Amino acid sequence: MIGGGSGGLGVAAGASQxxxxxxxxxxxxxxxxxLNYGCVPSKALLAAGKAAVAYRHAEAFGLRATAPEVSFSxxxxxxxGVIAGIAPHDSVERFEGLGVDVITxxxxxxxxxxxxxxxxxRIAARRFVxxxxxxxxxxxxxxxxxxxxxxxxxxxxxxxxxxHLIVIGGGPIGVEMAQAHRRLGARVTVLExxxxxxxxxxxxxxxxxxxxxxxxxxxxxxxxxxxxxxAADGVAVIIGxxxxxxxxxxxxxxxxxxxxxxxxxxxxxxxxxxxxxxxIEVDNRLRTSxxxxxxxxxxxxxxxxxxxxxxxxxxxxxxxxxRLPAKVDYRAVPWVTYTDPxxxxxxxxxxxxxxxxxDIRIMRWPFAENDRAQAERTTDGFIKVxxxxxGKILGAAIVGAHAGELLQPxxxxxxxxxxxxxxxxxxxxxxxxxxxxxxxxxxxYIARLFSPRTKRLVRLLAKLG
Numbered sequence: 001m002i003g004g005g006s007g008g009l010g011v012a013a014g015a016s017q018x019x020x021x022x023x024x025x026x027x028x029x030x031x032x033x034x035l036n037y038g039c040v041p042s043k044a045l046l047a048a049g050k051a052a053v054a055y056r057h058a059e060a061f062g063l064r065a066t067a068p069e070v071s072f073s074x075x076x077x078x079x080x081g082v083i084a085g086i087a088p089h090d091s092v093e094r095f096e097g098l099g100v101d102v103i104t105x106x107x108x109x110x111x112x113x114x115x116x117x118x119x120x121x122r123i124a125a126r127r128f129v130x131x132x133x134x135x136x137x138x139x140x141x142x143x144x145x146x147x148x149x150x151x152x153x154x155x156x157x158x159x160x161x162x163x164h165l166i167v168i169g170g171g172p173i174g175v176e177m178a179q180a181h182r183r184l185g186a187r188v189t190v191l192e193x194x195x196x197x198x199x200x201x202x203x204x205x206x207x208x209x210x211x212x213x214x215x216x217x218x219x220x221x222x223x224x225x226x227x228x229x230x231a232a233d234g235v236a237v238i239i240g241x242x243x244x245x246x247x248x249x250x251x252x253x254x255x256x257x258x259x260x261x262x263x264x265x266x267x268x269x270x271x272x273x274x275x276x277x278x279x280i281e282v283d284n285r286l287r288t289s290x291x292x293x294x295x296x297x298x299x300x301x302x303x304x305x306x307x308x309x310x311x312x313x314x315x316x317x318x319x320x321x322x323r324l325p326a327k328v329d330y331r332a333v334p335w336v337t338y339t340d341p342x343x344x345x346x347x348x349x350x351x352x353x354x355x356x357x358x359d360i361r362i363m364r365w366p367f368a369e370n371d372r373a374q375a376e377r378t379t380d381g382f383i384k385v386x387x388x389x390x391g392k393i394l395g396a397a398i399v400g401a402h403a404g405e406l407l408q409p410x411x412x413x414x415x416x417x418x419x420x421x422x423x424x425x426x427x428x429x430x431x432x433x434x435x436x437x438x439x440x441x442x443x444x445y446i447a448r449l450f451s452p453r454t455k456r457l458v459r460l461l462a463k464l465g
Contacts, residue, residue, distance in 0.1 A: 001025065001100075001129050002107045002115065002266070005032020007297040007309030008131035009090055014317050016099040023123050024095060025115070027106035031090035033133050033153075033298075034306040035083060041156040042176055044082040046338055048075045049183030053340070060377050070185050072161040079156055109271035112290055127292055127320045128271075130280060131309065132262040134298035139168070139257045142227040147235045149253040152177075162186045162252035166237055168225065169256035170196035172337040175212065177254060179339050182217050189218040189248055191237065196221055197337065201349050204399040207381055208339050228253070261299045276301075284327040285319050286312060294320060303333055332415035334407055341381045342403035347395030347414045353386045357394065361387045363420075365440035367400045372431040376401070383440045385410070391420040391444060402433055409437055420444045 001012045004026030016022040029036045052068045059065040088094060092102045105117040114124045136151035138144065150158070152173055165181050167174045170192030182188045190196065190212075196219050197205035212219060226245065229236045234251040261279035268274075274281045274289040279301030286294045294316045297309035311328075318326035334346040353360045366382040367373040381400025387393050396410035413423060423441035428434050448454070 001131065003032065003129075003131035003133060003262075003297075003299070004030045004090070004095075004102075005131055005133045005297065005309065006034050006306045007313050008032070008129065009095070010310055010313030011129050011131065011296070011316050011320075012095060012100045013098055014313065015321060016095075018317075018321060020321055021101075022099070023101045023103060023125070025103050025105060025107035025117065027104070030092055030095075031087060033135075035086055035090055037153045037156065039306055040083055040086060041079045042152070042173070042180075043338055044079040045075070045156065045180045045184075046176060046340075048078055049180040050340055052183050057377075070161065072184065073159040075184060076156070076159045106265055108265060108267040109273070110267070111270055112272050113292065128294070129316055129320065130266065130273075130288075130293065130295040130299055131297050132266065132299045133309075134259040134261050134279075134304060136255065137258040137260045139225075139255065141168075141225050144228050144255070147228050147230050147253065149235070149255050151255055155254055158252075162250070164189070164234070164250040165252050165254060166191065166235065166248060166250035167254045167256060168237070169254075169258070170194075170219070170221065171199070171256065171258075172197070172335075174254070174256035175208070175339055176337065177256065178217050179212060179215065182212075182215055187216075187250075189220065189250065191223055191225060191239065191248075192219070192221050193223065193225075194221070197343065200337070200343055200345065201351075201384065201397050203350075204343055204382075204384065204397050207341060207399045208337070208343050211341060211380065212339070259298065259304060261301065263299060285325060286315055286328065287319070303330070303335070305333075305335060308333065329415075332411050334404075334411050336404035336407070338404065341378075341400045343397075343399045344403035344407040345395070345397045346407055346411050347393070348386060349395060349397070350384070350386055353394045357388055359389050360394065361389060361391075361444060363387070363440045363443045365436050365443060367433075367436060369439070370431075370433060370436050372433050372435070373401065375431065378433075383436045385420070385440045385444075387420050387444065393418060393420055393423075398436075400433075400436075406433060406437060409434075 001008050001024040012022050012024045055066055055068040095102050103117055107115040107117055110116045116122045161184055164187040167178050167190045170190050178188045178190050196209055223239045226238045231249045235253045236247050236249045238245055238247050240246050263275050272290045279299050280295035282288055282295050282300045286296050288295050296312035296316055298304045315326045315328055318324040337343040363385045364382050368379040373379045378401035383398045386395040393413050398406050420441050428438045
């Protein structure tokens with residue numbers, strides 16, 4: 001096992017407890033990017049920002065609103081305290097206790113059936129799993145190498161709040177960090193070459209963008225960055241076309257412009273493993289071109305989510321240990337952007353559904369018509385569900401409070417090929433935000449239930465007594 005992130009740890013723990021002799025190589029921190037630089041610290045920082053907002057908007061609940069006194073160094077301690085609280089679960093000691101031989105060094109292939117550590121330790125094995133993850137990509141911006149900048153691997157070490165944070169990249173990482181820092185006191189500008197949250201349904205993404213703008217975040221879309229330069233107070237980013245320029249000066253710069261797979265140090269050529277800049281090439285059983293070697297998670301290209309790495313772990317264990325032909329199925333892959341409001345998706349988008357199925361049905365239900373949302377003043381947002389004409393669920397997207405939690409019944413529905421009637425018929429506890437799921441599903445039948453034909457039938461039955 002090469003890589004001690006969430007996916008690699010899942011395989012190592014499972015394989016060892018099932019009786020396989022297991023060796024795990026990890027050159028950096030156990031827990032990988034998610035625990036140390038990604039999902040965990042970012043959500044902890046977002047939680048701090050959300051707490052700050054609660055102070056500012058307490059008046060809506062009859063309380064005296066006040067501006068919070070933010071200690072950014074204390075926020076830093078909170079973030080790293082959360083990491084420390086989870087770290088023992090992913091520690092070397094825990095995995096050694098599970099029977100895994102943990103080698104805290106990098107590994108490189110020295111042949112199709114052996115790897116070697118930096119100290120010369122060589123391991124031969126029947127099966128190998130590569131789970132080395134990904135790292136922040138550096139865009140080819142002139143001058144970027146001449147200025148200091150953050151990535152997700154360094155932004156959480158900051159103990160002082162930036163006075164003006166410039167974010168390059170309007171994807172999930174960029175907008176999450178933009179909102180968190182804005183709420184904690186920074187001025188924030190987001191620069192995006194295309195559209196902010198451009199991989200999401202634009203109808204739902206617009207709700208998030210409106211909130212970001214309302215909180216004072218500057219969003220600049222469809223721009224080209226010409227160069228980056230040092231400035232007296234920090235860094236200057238020059239944007240514009242050939243004959244026009246605009247200079248944006250900030251105190252700090254965050255680059256959140258994509259990720260690249262960690263393959264460079266593996267010596268994959270020696271193992272006969274094919275790869276490209278997008279990652280290691282795998283089949284639907286996650287086998288590489290060397291069938292004794294598997295690749296999973298970010299390094300295998302495709303979806304770059306921690307939960308996909310965890311899903312891959314199960315596929316790899318079934319194939320590598322039990323030689324079962326388990327295959328990946330990506331029909332029900334969820335993804336969530338943890339802004340406020342959250343933006344959650346599963347299955348096909350409206351555009352994808354129209355392209356693949358032609359005739360589709362779309363159901364929407366606004367949070368404003370949900371009693372729990374009204375009680376908690378979280379009425380921004382709505383759910384959007386897509387089916388075929390027969391009611392087979394093709395996709396769902398939610399923008400609003402707790403959207404990531406509300407999405408989970410739709411993940412189950414799509415993975416189990418359920419029809420919309422199953423969701424429409426459930427008994428939802430009142431009052432819960434989850435009622436938006438039932439209401440949206442039930443609206444599939446409105447045209448049929450309240451049609452002239454139904455009215456005629458009701459009148460006929462009434463005459464019969």
